[in-house]
Amino acid sequence: MTLDFENAFTERTPRIVNAAKLHRAAARKKADRFIIEGENSVDAAVSTGAATDIFVTESAASRFDHIVTAAGYMDVYVHPITDRAAKHLSDTATTTGLFALCPPVLWTAGKILAGKPKLVSVPVETAEPGNAGTLIRTSDAMGADGVIFAGESVDPLGSKVVRASAGSLFHIPVARQTNIKDALGQLRQAGMQLIATAVDGEVDLADADLSQPTAWLFGNEAHGLGDLQEEADIRVRIPIRGRAESLNLAAAASICLYESARAQSQTDHS
Known part of the structure; x- marks a missing residue:
């Protein structure tokens, strides 16, 4: 040309x-x-x-x-x-x-869930564009069926978010549902279990049943999920073997999505 x-x-x-x-x-x-x-x-x-x-x-x-x-x-x-x-x-x-x-490429939460997804990321009130883009990219890499930003989150179509997603925004369905309760209700109606991470979670990540359709709730960078943890069906903890106090949002999401993808892959091939 x-x-x-x-x-x-x-x-x-x-x-x-x-x-x-x-x-x-x-x-x-x-x-x-x-x-x-x-x-x-x-x-x-x-x-x-x-x-x-x-x-x-x-x-x-x-x-x-x-x-x-x-x-x-x-x-x-x-x-x-x-x-x-x-x-x-x-x-x-x-x-x-x-x-x-x-033109806008965002889906609706309903359209994502109509496809009977097995694995969905649900970042809640994500404020940092870099984290939002990384969550989209990680979800794409782990074979998730969609990402639903719940609450007043950063705009997934913002240039910094798109850049951090490294093209994944165009590969995986992404939705934005500002009403958190509605988003969770739609996920439940679609037959998905809601799982949240928590330092004091009742279940170790390695012991959680991740073989069934799962929606992971990932909290805000500064405030986590807060009382929204109580909406989850399971609260899991990620064991920290070293001296780090905690994991950041992107690292925790990567671990959780990887474990879910692995469990579901084993189920599909059994």
């Missing part, structure tokens, strides 16, 4: 100005679009048919020629941009020079 970089979009081009505004949630809602940056995210968006537009600098077009070429085959609009325009679009200190615009 030949791009005309002599007439590339600048930081003052209306299309670039409007795209840069998509780092704000209100602008994303109004435009019905969100912006992503970087090789993994843009590649996933293009390959899954989620991207409508790509913005790329001359140097990035050379580095990521395979993505730009694929975008052309997928009828994605590819726009050459200047390096200054790339800095205007980016929310990082060093930009990759590769961006994409996508």
Whole structure:
């Protein structure tokens, strides 16, 4: 694909100005679009048919020629941009020079649960974009059937969340249900057991029955699950063998999802 970089979009081009505004949630809602940056995210968006537009600098077009070429085959609009325009679009200190615009890709909790999932991550009131993206990525890696952000969580379509998910946002169904009670009710109605981690959990992780359909409740980074622990069917503890006081959210989620995936895989092959 030949791009005309002599007439590339600048930081003052209306299309670039409007795209840069998509780092704000209100602008994303109004435009019905969100912006992503970087090789993994843009590649996933293009390959899954989620991207409508790509913005790329001359140097990035050379580095990521395979993505730009694929975008052309997928009828994605590819726009050459200047390096200054790339800095205007980016929310990082060093930009990759590769961006994409996508319509919202979020599912509803009901649609995820209609597929009779066996393993679902339920981050509750997750506030840190990096953690939210990592939970999506980990859930994807462990073969979970979906991620349902419950409560007033960070926007899963925010650029920092998408970047931390490393493309997984486009691989695994992700939903946002602001009413926590409704989310838990839907999970129960779908026949899933609700499991929470707790330092004083009654069941050791190794002894928990993880072979049945399971929804893991992962608490807020600062406050955990609080009283919401009581909504869980099982409260498990992760044994800590060393001197660390506790595990952070991402580490605990990785361990729990891995154990669930392993237990369910053994059941499927027995």
